[in-house]
Amino acid sequence: MVSPFGLIDPDHREMALLFDTEMLEEETLTFRPGDNRATIFIGTQDLLAFLDGLGVEYRTIEV
Template structure:
């Protein structure tokens, strides 16, 4: 099954509404944003992180225009020596390729060992956008529905205040 189909099937099975927009290949958030200009929903970036020993895994969802402050993330979560996970680890844990990191990669996380975090700044938005595990489309999902999705696949999440 293709990645997009896996995501939409999961959402359909949960009776979660979404808007799927097919577009050209997007290698960066800027390219993706250009394809979905004018559609309501916060543009997100999803970062897959790990600690130096690769014993803890984190998925951080934030506004795509915001810069990641690793020190603040460590301070707020108690995590130590956090860095971007390698391409190999991304493939192993989430079944994804670089540049296509998405909250929907959790559908591929057989070990169920990824901690999920949202930046507080986007939690008041009505909808969020993500790649549906494929960079030739963008999917828009209601923020409350996204929380339902996480609950239904057995993930808790925390909200962090990643102030600018």
Template sequence: MNLYKKVEETLASLEIPFEIVEHEPALTTEQADSFIEGIEGVRTKTMFLTNKKKTAYYLLIMDDHKRLDMSAFGQIAGSKGIKMASGDSLYEKMMLPPGVVSPFGLLNNEEKDISVYIDKEIMNEERMSFHPNTNEKTIFIKTADLLRFVEAIGYQVNVIAL
């Protein structure tokens, strides 16, 4: 099944409204931002992280202009040696290529073994934007609906201060 279609069908089944903007493939957050200029919603970056031994995986959502302190996140997550997970790990866990990471990739994680974290700084935003398992579209979804989606597919959301 088309990975975007899976996102669309899951959101429809949960009766979660969303807005889609189609554009040419976005390879950077700066490029993606240029395609959605003027549309309401915080621009996010979603990172797929792992610990030193690759025994734990984390999906972290934060404002795309913020820099991540990996060791501070490691302390919050209770893990040492936090780093970006490899492209191979990303594909194995969420069937996604680098540059397309989003909470919608969790739909493809059959093991349900990824911990989800969102920076509390963006929790008061009305809407967030993500690539919905393709870098040729950007989806805008209400923050409350994103939380409902993540929980409906079997994950707990950890809201943290970065």
């Protein structure tokens, strides 16, 4: 698992982005921004809008 914020770099957009279905039921998600000393809290809908804005495709799966 890696942070979806790494997809800001266009060179990293070739990987598949999968989210657990239950994960997306949460109101807020947390991720590391590439630094273990920090955590980003983001609304789930805001994260999906961010990914849509980047043109990143994602899928949901049941884990």
